[in-house]
Amino acid sequence: MATDPLPRAPWAVAMRWSRLLFCHWPVPVATLRPHVPPLLDIDTFDGDAWLAVVPFTMPVVRPRLTPPLGFGPGAFHELNVRTYVTYRGEPGVWFFSLDAASATGVAVGRATMSLAYHRARMRLEETAGTVRYASDRTDPRAPAAAFRAVYARTGPARASEPGTLEHFLTERYRMYTSDLAPRAPRRLWVGGVEHAPWRLAPAECDITTNTMTLPLGVDVSGRAPLLHAAEPLDVRGTLRRRLV
Template sequence: MNFQKGGRTMEKPWVMAQTWRNLVFLHWPISADALRPFIPSELAIDLYDGQAWIGVVPFIADHTRLRFFFPFPIAGNYRELNVRTYVRCNGRAGVYFFSLDADSLLAVKAASAGGFLPYRYARINSGSKGSRHLFTSRPAASIHGENFRMGFTPAAGILEASKLERWLTERYCLWTKPKAILYRVDIAHAPWRLQNVHIEIAENSLAPFLPAGWNAGQPLAHFSGVQKTRFYPPVKETM
């Protein structure tokens, strides 16, 4: 497996590995001004030709394991739906998450401990019939009514990704700011093998803090069948 690290050498060994399956990238253009109030001031909103983007990414996570350990038997397999945008800090380009919904309560508690990442427990279902897949998510708590329902059918063949497609997907770190401290988490994986995908979004009430209609248009959509990923220890970002 040819793991990429964003062109940088990691100072410490990876600490966790995970496999992502049946992942769909959904991307909508959005005004940077609409995002700015919800992103830490230390992070610059990353723009492509002057345009900010927001992504919704449903997938299945499995074979989650710590370094030198076998995969977790139950908590290591779950479904996830995240809402994200793209940011820059100290010369790096990466991801900032607004929410990460998962259907493993144990995984949610571990990842959100101390407010480290905005994980939330949700009731998520996925399945397939032939080449068509379904993915639905609704919050387990009534305090946030962010529902999502979609069907998708991947097309055959791997794309030769455009510059924009690579810009949206080839991101090798994330930032989070629990308790007023900004951390970066580096990740490594092979370059994405993207496919075209036909999508049908039946419901999307995610990110209600954004202006109404932000997701009304047809998104850029891509599919990837499998991606093996490694995570590195959090690093306190110095400004």
């Protein structure tokens, strides 16, 4: 299992991430700076910050010391908007939003991790390896946002090599969080995950609707993303600890 050198802590939740697609766009650092707490540095690759929209599903979520919770196939989908940051040289992920089709998942994520989870109406269908994904945000705490895409892998999966863009974008085992709006971002927490290294495959994707980044003032709808389809992963996550 790959991990980041966080202080040892027992895992709090086990998950399985499946049918995951990384959609990435390079953007200027200045575009994202107003939306990332000043305690965090925005990480760059060859001078660019990277903005991602990541659809996937979690068919299994298991809090520690409990049996697996069966949400049903495709019942607990997520859609994340994220970028990459460092804190005192330690790389991690910053989530702008996490839409989910589970009221429980949204409530727990907001309460225990201060993650910007929002309720959404979501649908995933898969036929012969092709995934049809749709999400419409329904949470009144956040601006409306939607995503619709059809995607499939187009080649074999492999682990990324250190120093490559793929490795920079995916091999991160920390997530930084701060005070949720409308509070000012004065506190900073970090949580960790552990899982096997990502195995990524080339992919094709037809995105017909993507307004997920518009709340950030960024419109990527006319730009082709860098795409990677990921093999399913079993993941363990720890609760947050406070840094500042």
